[in-house]
Amino acid sequence: MTNVESGTLLVVGDPISPELARTLDLAGRKWVGICASDDPNAIEPEGGWAGAIIDLSADPESGWSIARGLRRSDRDPVRALVLVSGGQLAELSHRDELFDDFCLTPFHPSELEARLDHLLASVGPVATRSEVVMYENLALNLETYQASVSDQPLDLTYMEYELLKFLAQNPGKVFSREMLLSRVWGYDYYGGARTVDVHVRRLRAKLGEEHADLIQTVRSVGYRFGRSRWKA
Amino acid sequence: MREQQCDYVLKTASERGVRMVRMWFTDVLGNLKSFAISQNELENALNDGMTFDGSSIDGFSRVQESDVLAIPDPDTFQILPLGDKGAAEARVFCDIHNLDGTPFTGDPRQVLRRHVEEARAEGLTFYIAPDIEFFYFSTPQPGERPTPLDNGGYFDLTTRDVTGDLRKQTIRTLEQIGIPVEYSFHEDSPSQQEIDLRHDDALTIADSVMTFRLIVREVAAAHGVYATFMPKPLEGVQGSGMHTHLSLFSGDDNAFYDEHDEYNLSPVAKSFTAGLLRHAAEITAITNPTVNSYKRLVPGFEAPVHLSWARNNRSGLIRVPIPKRGNPLATRLEYRSPDPSCNPYLAFSLMLAAGLKGVREGYELPAEADANLFELDDHALNKLGIGQLPQSLAEALHAMERSELVREALGEHIFEWFLRNKRREWMDYKTHVSQFEIDRYLGTL
Numbered sequence: 001m002t003n004v005e006s007g008t009l010l011v012v013g014d015p016i017s018p019e020l021a022r023t024l025d026l027a028g029r030k031w032v033g034i035c036a037s038d039d040p041n042a043i044e045p046e047g048g049w050a051g052a053i054i055d056l057s058a059d060p061e062s063g064w065s066i067a068r069g070l071r072r073s074d075r076d077p078v079r080a081l082v083l084v085s086g087g088q089l090a091e092l093s094h095r096d097e098l099f100d101d102f103c104l105t106p107f108h109p110s111e112l113e114a115r116l117d118h119l120l121a122s123v124g125p126v127a128t129r130s131e132v133v134m135y136e137n138l139a140l141n142l143e144t145y146q147a148s149v150s151d152q153p154l155d156l157t158y159m160e161y162e163l164l165k166f167l168a169q170n171p172g173k174v175f176s177r178e179m180l181l182s183r184v185w186g187y188d189y190y191g192g193a194r195t196v197d198v199h200v201r202r203l204r205a206k207l208g209e210e211h212a213d214l215i216q217t218v219r220s221v222g223y224r225f226g227r228s229r230w231k232a
Numbered sequence: 233m234r235e236q237q238c239d240y241v242l243k244t245a246s247e248r249g250v251r252m253v254r255m256w257f258t259d260v261l262g263n264l265k266s267f268a269i270s271q272n273e274l275e276n277a278l279n280d281g282m283t284f285d286g287s288s289i290d291g292f293s294r295v296q297e298s299d300v301l302a303i304p305d306p307d308t309f310q311i312l313p314l315g316d317k318g319a320a321e322a323r324v325f326c327d328i329h330n331l332d333g334t335p336f337t338g339d340p341r342q343v344l345r346r347h348v349e350e351a352r353a354e355g356l357t358f359y360i361a362p363d364i365e366f367f368y369f370s371t372p373q374p375g376e377r378p379t380p381l382d383n384g385g386y387f388d389l390t391t392r393d394v395t396g397d398l399r400k401q402t403i404r405t406l407e408q409i410g411i412p413v414e415y416s417f418h419e420d421s422p423s424q425q426e427i428d429l430r431h432d433d434a435l436t437i438a439d440s441v442m443t444f445r446l447i448v449r450e451v452a453a454a455h456g457v458y459a460t461f462m463p464k465p466l467e468g469v470q471g472s473g474m475h476t477h478l479s480l481f482s483g484d485d486n487a488f489y490d491e492h493d494e495y496n497l498s499p500v501a502k503s504f505t506a507g508l509l510r511h512a513a514e515i516t517a518i519t520n521p522t523v524n525s526y527k528r529l530v531p532g533f534e535a536p537v538h539l540s541w542a543r544n545n546r547s548g549l550i551r552v553p554i555p556k557r558g559n560p561l562a563t564r565l566e567y568r569s570p571d572p573s574c575n576p577y578l579a580f581s582l583m584l585a586a587g588l589k590g591v592r593e594g595y596e597l598p599a600e601a602d603a604n605l606f607e608l609d610d611h612a613l614n615k616l617g618i619g620q621l622p623q624s625l626a627e628a629l630h631a632m633e634r635s636e637l638v639r640e641a642l643g644e645h646i647f648e649w650f651l652r653n654k655r656r657e658w659m660d661y662k663t664h665v666s667q668f669e670i671d672r673y674l675g676t677l
Contacts, residue, residue, distance in 0.1 A: 065233075072239065144247045145240055153248065155311035157410065158240040177484075186233070192484040194359065194561075198432045205407035 004032050006047035012036050012066050013055035023109040036062030051120050055083040057105050060091055065186055067098040079119050094183050133168045140165055149211050160203050167225035176222040237306035238278045245271050254323040255302050258340050260291025260646055262575030264442050277304055291649045292338045300336050302326035313408050314450055325439050337645040340577035347581045348435050357481045358584050361431035364572050365472035367465050368395050368423045371458045378465050380423035399425050402451045411440045421469035434580045441576040461572040464527040471528030474572040479564040489563040502597040505550055507590020509539050514635035515582040516621055517628035519570035523661045526624045531606045536568045539619045540601035547605045585641035626658050
């Protein structure tokens, strides 16, 4: 693999559109393109990526999985701009932690350039969400992956943790099983909506009798996190 | 995904101060095996696996190469609420590989994984919910008969409620480590318990059965008593079974359900049932693997004897429970012969293989047998075309030996090893002169 210079932008697309390549070249950006199925770590320059542009229009699932990798907690997060088509705006909801900005395709070259300037000019660490999610006695430390209820540790598996984190970050909202599958499992899941049901049951078992009702079943819709304020 | 899971596991182990990680796997006979590594080794183990000598593990031995590689499945990493509080311990289930990275054919978990993945390639997910029965006894002295802790019966709330407390604590521990329990109660026989697990995918449930057997024994031992999954520990009362509820999902839909059928059973459910019925005798040596297993499969103790199915008749091999409120998701089969001494990975593999063979080849489902089959004589059963399960380990091995289905489903390595091992067990039993014979013949012959 050739050495990639530091200060290079990572561009992900299947394929990278000629318009995008032209815009970056005309703006004088150093960039390197990969397919969404490639591993960006393999060619990451020494000082890290200057930023990333991820085109989601062809293959959103692999694109998001790259975005997730760039936000892993054991590394400095890479600023990321995602490109989506108008019909894909729903892809963005509840994924705020995975990107810093977005631009609609087809894009206007000067808009993309302006957004890129802004993205790369912002100083200081990427704005991260609060590192601890609290709800009543439940606490999730996003930095250490540790969950506890009434100060007792909850020993969760990875997917149980991810599911509880997603729900606890969005209390009071009702999610369908399909929504939870695509947001929590990404697209790697198999087994359909039942996967969500069995994970919710395992989580409730671990939360124990007293706290099992933190995850409520909304009949024929899905699940909601948080206790309802009113008795039905 | 795997990279994120490993990251999660490493961070959790360090945050929780895990000193030891127990690497779990299962031998061919269904015994849980384990070796421990320190936290420092964990990253290495997750990336490259740990090599060990498999030659003294039952069913792992091979002629040439004895070293195998245990690669942890990070999704099964779980801190265990056992041992002392200061030093957390965790377990992780491992898949066993050859040193070149290919799956090791002697590993039961790899066998089930292969079946589950083949089904998944056809868009099918296999869900299982086992009902596991077992006995508590006071810790036996060598040679002594087992002594029950109480004389309670089915659903009894016993006054001397030692077993109730044990059961409660067992369930709390199971739930804490993510094994949800659906029902639990005192079963028919003295000191006999039943705990029913909630359904999950087949591989997860096989792992859960292994964990379950350990937790039940550990909790009992902590209270100075003994728990056993021996199928028939007491003569004259019911033995312990592991009735297994099966369903097959195609995406989000229950492939067993059909709203237009009078029983709400789809063609898939019918030919799956037919497959299980037709191949039941061949897979029995795996689902009921001990000499003692066959002392449970006798008339009069609610265990199945006949190769039949019915909706609400518990004397048959397969029951189709009528789901609550006609819930399409709850349509399932209950396969009633297995006992809790079996290797769950191999037993579930064969149930899936037998059922799917029925589906692929379009087996015809025989008529429902709704009479109490124990009241019919052989002639009447013959007329109905209803055969019997093997009556002994020897008969079961004989049926297995001739089964292409079982040979293919288990793979040559396990198939041959299991038959050899169990034939020896049968020979040992056959040459044993029992108390029954002494009592019956010594004085009169």
